[in-house]
Amino acid sequence: xxxxxxxxxxxxxxxxxxxxxxxxxxxxxxxxxxxxxxxxxxxxxxxxxxxxxxxxxxxxxxxxxxxxxxxxxxxxxxxxxxxxxxxxxxxxxxxxxxxxxxxxxxxxxxxxxxxxxxxxxxxxxxxxxxxxxxxxxxxxxxxxxxxxxxxxxxxxxxxxxxxxxxxxxxxxxxxxxxxxxxxxxxxxxxxxxxxxxxxxxxxxxxxxxxxxxxxxxxxxxxxxxxxxxxxxxxxxxxxxxxxxxxxxxxxxxxxxxxxxxxxxxxxxxxxxxxxxxxxxxxxxxxxxxxxxxxxxxxxxxxxxxxxxxxxxxxxxxxxxxxxxxxxxxxxxxxxxxxxxxxxxxxxxxxxxxxxx
Numbered sequence: 379x380x381x382x383x384x385x386x387x388x389x390x391x392x393x394x395x396x397x398x399x400x401x402x403x404x405x406x407x408x409x410x411x412x413x414x415x416x417x418x419x420x421x422x423x424x425x426x427x428x429x430x431x432x433x434x435x436x437x438x439x440x441x442x443x444x445x446x447x448x449x450x451x452x453x454x455x456x457x458x459x460x461x462x463x464x465x466x467x468x469x470x471x472x473x474x475x476x477x478x479x480x481x482x483x484x485x486x487x488x489x490x491x492x493x494x495x496x497x498x499x500x501x502x503x504x505x506x507x508x509x510x511x512x513x514x515x516x517x518x519x520x521x522x523x524x525x526x527x528x529x530x531x532x533x534x535x536x537x538x539x540x541x542x543x544x545x546x547x548x549x550x551x552x553x554x555x556x557x558x559x560x561x562x563x564x565x566x567x568x569x570x571x572x573x574x575x576x577x578x579x580x581x582x583x584x585x586x587x588x589x590x591x592x593x594x595x596x597x598x599x600x601x602x603x604x605x606x607x608x609x610x611x612x613x614x615x616x617x618x619x620x621x622x623x624x625x626x627x628x629x630x631x632x633x634x635x636x637x638x639x640x641x642x643x644x645x646x647x648x649x650x651x652x653x654x655x656x657x658x659x660x661x662x663x664x665x666x667x668x669x670x671x672x673x674x675x676x677x678x679x680x681x682x683x684x685x686x687x688x689x690x691x692x693x694x695x696x697x698x699x700x701x702x703x704x705x706x707x708x709x710x711x712x713x714x715x716x717x718x719x720x721x722x723x724x725x726x727x728x729x730x731x732x733x734x
Contacts, residue, residue: 381449382408382472383725388445390722391488392643393658394434395424396555397566397720401438405731409473413438414730415466423547423675424664428463429635433706435466436639437646442470444481444647452478463632486650491719493655494573494609496616498712499528506652510621510710513648514641520622520700525615531659531709532614534691538662539610541684543602545676549589558583561718570718574608613657617711620659621645628702638705649710659707666692666701 379387386403394400395418404412415438417431425431443453452475458467501523502510511519522531542548558579560568569579585591585601595601614620623645629635649656668675669682669689676682693701 380408381451382411385442385445385449385451385472386411386729387725388484388487389438389442390725390728391490392434392438392441393490393492393646394437395422395430396551397563397722398422398431398434399565399723399728400431400434401728402730403725403728405729409471411470413442413466413468413470415468417464419464422551423542423545424551424661426668426673426675429629430660430664432466432632432635433639433642435468436636436641437643438639439468439470439636440640440643441487444483445487446472447478447481448484450474450476450478457633457636466632483644483647483651486647490646490650491655491716492571492657493711493714493716494571494613494657495714495716496613496711497618497655497709497714499616499618500712502618502654502710506654509652510645510648513644514623516626517638517641517705518624519645520624520696520704522620522622523618528615528617528620530695531620532611534662534688534695535610535614535659536606537684538665538688539606540602541665541676541681541688542661543592543605544596545678545681546589546593547676549586549592553586556582556586562721564721564723567720568718571716571720572609573613574605578604578608614659614709617709618654619711620707620709622696622700622704623706623708624700625703625705629705635705642706645706646708653713654710655713655716656708656710659709662688662692663704663707665689670701 382405398418400416402414406412415435417428418425419428439455446453451472454471454473456469461467555566556569556572557563557566558569561570562568585595625638629638646656665685666689669685
């Protein structure tokens with residue numbers, strides 16, 4: 379395997395929303411690859427402006443740079459400016475650089491994963507917080523660590539989940555992202571990694587066969603209660619802290635979101651290096667943005683009203699200025715076993731050069 383392929387083979391382990399892997403690689407030479415970055419706005423209610431996918435592409439580029447450092451190479455990355463937002467192109471050239479030292483985060487690239495269940499809740503140490511804050515500079519982190527603060531965030535996520543589980547626009551996403559009966563999945567979330575108990579998983583599999591079933595269970599059988607408790611409320615309390623990553627200024631451009639994704643990946647890999655686990659908590663932030671911008675993300679008026687209420691609560695929690703600048707939210711905690719995880723598509727399936 380060529381060096382450039384070894385680097386890309388590590389880069390492909392970058393995180394993406396629901397393991398969508400919104401990128402492809404076009405290898406032009408031994409030191410030049412074009413990254414094709416896509417988004418999921420045409421089918422995912424959480425990515426209507428492409429920002430979530432841009433974060434993921436940023437994480438990919440950061441992972442590539444970190445992987446390249448292990449070979450004494452510097453990754454020079456340039457985005458081609460005249461490409462559609464839905465299909466970004468980045469020229470990556472690998473340059474030998476004697477000043478480049480292997481990143482200490484390299485061993486964490488493939489072991490980093492998502493913990494959707496309860497984590498150990500022992501408080502973060504001062505050294506751990508300092509390491510995580512240094513990893514994201516010049517971004518900063520707002521910490522919510524006490525039991526009261528964690529409970530407040532857990533309730534926010536619990537209420538946000540009521541929106542995502544009761545709007546038909548989210549059903550298209552939820553009905554396709556889980557690989558039922560699986561422990562590992564190359565392109566989705568395996569059932570055992572979803573974070574619910576086996577009985578709830580079986581019920582979810584049955585209900586999610588159609589929107590009609592989902593709507594019936596939600597209306598008459600409290601269909602959202604068990605998943606919201608297991609996926610949002612309990613994990614929101616059973617952790618060490620919630621971290622809100624705040625940018626120096628409110629993100630405006632594509633490059634702003636790409637840069638945020640790079641910082642996010644440094645945070646996540648550093649979390650892994652410290653022996654901690656993490657889980658994204660982006661839904662309240664996404665619905666907050668939709669509410670503030672008046673985006674018609676669902677035909678259900680009641681859900682739009684709930685999103686506006688969430689936006690007001692988030693503004694009170696963070697302050698309006700910090701809300702505008704927050705680009706990533708996650709919870710962190712002490713490691714607990716994970717019964718399965720999302721893996722990745724093999725490199726040949728991500729390499730468009732193979733199609734020639």
